[in-house]
Amino acid sequence: MEEKERDLERIEQYLNDQLSAEERTAVEHRLSEDKDFLALKEDFVALKEGIEQAGRNALRHTMDSWEKDLGNPLEEPKGEQRSLGSSLIMRWAAVFLVGVVSVVAWYFGANQSHKRLYNNYFEVYANVVLPNTRSNETLTKEEQAFLAYDNEDYERAVQLFNQILEAEQKEYVLFYSAQAHMVLNEHAEAIEHLQDVLRRQGLLVSQARWYLALCYLHTKETEKAKEQLKVLAEGDSSYSERANELLQEM
Amino acid sequence: MDSGSLIDRIRRGDNAELQKVYEMYRGEFMVWANKHFDLDFEECKEAYQLSMVQFYENVVSGKLQVFTSDPKTYIFGIGKNKIRELRELRLKQPEAGRFEAESTDERLSRESLLNKVEQALHQLGDPCQKLLELYYYKKMSLAEITLALEYKNTDTTKNLKYKCLNRLRKLFTGGN
Known part of the structure; x- marks a missing residue:
């Protein structure tokens, strides 16, 4: 890191009260003596606020896009609003439709090479969240889970991930638990977790969609797999090219 | 609606969930704001969006972890404060747009x-x-x-x- 980058880190730690008493005193001394350092602190505060403002404006922009399909309730008679009930009916209808399509595809035995393709494309996702460097005795449950994952002890990893999920449904824990289930050939459980990640429409949508497609490939639900792959192929994620290739091979 | 998992999903970046909440209370909020605070459609929308932004920020910052009542009461509570702030601005600056205040x-x-x-x-x-x-x-x-x-x-x-x-x-x- 460059000097200014290290200073920004120090200032952030200072403002977030993450320094020891000694380090804090050193920062305060520097703030009183070094005008550039003081200016950097003021810049940091403005940058943080500006980023927050940009995020807020982006959210308002997204809300405006939601407004396009909604009417003026001050003019409409009651009951015109889109209700949760109708959206649930649509979802169930979609699930039913997808189910019917899948059964038909399965019945006519569309493709026999699922297993080969799955083996060619499945690669367990590396642990980029919690690389373990500490001794075993001081590890948190999450670190223990990821250590088991790194050591390819996937049964232990699943056990620990489940314990974490009982307390909090973290998106990345669901995702890595699905990975472990896939290695253990427990694709039904993996599908459940990946669908949960996908429903959240969070930051792991592309990753979850790719592995969900592979799970469907494994369970020979070809249409469902294709459906997920088409979405990826049309998108601009890092999975787009792979999804295209796999679709062609199917 | 399971409010605990709702907060968790929004915190994890689930925009679809936030949109669902946005659409669920929008109509009722606007009718309420129009009836009790005499706001027109654009003002109702402004107040509702500001309330939903505040709701979102309270979720992601961890300020809101559980609902002590239900999502609607919580959002309307924020809404009341936002409408009050907007009305104060309107009173300070009657000639400008209704919610545009002259800044210092x-x-x-x-x-x-x-x-x-x-x-x-x-x-x-x-x-x-x-x-x-x-x-x-x-x-x-x-x-x-x-x-x-x-x-x-x-x-x-x-x-x-x-x-x-x-x-x-x-x-x-x-x-x-």
Whole structure:
């Protein structure tokens, strides 16, 4: 890191009260003596606020896009609003439709090479969240889970991930638990977790969609797999090219 | 609606869930704001969006972890405060647009400063823009960002975060 980058880190730690008493005193001394350092602190505060403002404006922009399909309730008679009930009916209808399509595809035995393709494309996702460097005795449950994952002890990893999920449904824990289930050939459980990640429409949508497609490939639900792959192929994620290739091979 | 998992899903970046909440209470909120506070459609929309932004920020910052009542009561509670703030602005500045207040010099200068940062952020572009927004606005952890943006590990993400912040600073100040 460059000097200014290290200073920004120090200032952030200072403002977030993450320094020891000694380090804090050193920062305060520097703030009183070094005008550039003081200016950097003021810049940091403005940058943080500006980023927050940009995020807020982006959210308002997204809300405006939601407004396009909604009417003026001050003019409409009651009951015109889109209700949760109708959206649930649509979802169930979609699930039913997808189910019917899948059964038909399965019945006519569309493709026999699922297993080969799955083996060619499945690669367990590396642990980029919690690389373990500490001794075993001081590890948190999450670190223990990821250590088991790194050591390819996937049964232990699943056990620990489940314990974490009982307390909090973290998106990345669901995702890595699905990975472990896939290695253990427990694709039904993996599908459940990946669908949960996908429903959240969070930051792991592309990753979850790719592995969900592979799970469907494994369970020979070809249409469902294709459906997920088409979405990826049309998108601009890092999975787009792979999804295209796999679709062609199917 | 399971309010605990609703908060969890929104905190994890589930925009579809936020949209569902937005659509669910929008009509009722607007009718209520129109009836009790005499706001027109645009003002109702402004107040509702400001309330939903505040609701979202309370969720991601961890300020709201559980509903003591239900989501509707919580959002309407925020709404009442937002409408009061907007009405105060309207009273201070009757000639301007109903919700446009004349800012003090200090406020104008702060606004202009933040707008400059926002412009610099757009100029910075992705992946820095995305990373900084995820960290500072959506309050994602470095671990979550590492996974979402497919970086090597959390240390890489942390170093990149300060590189991006420094690049943004240079664009903002026009200096070194």
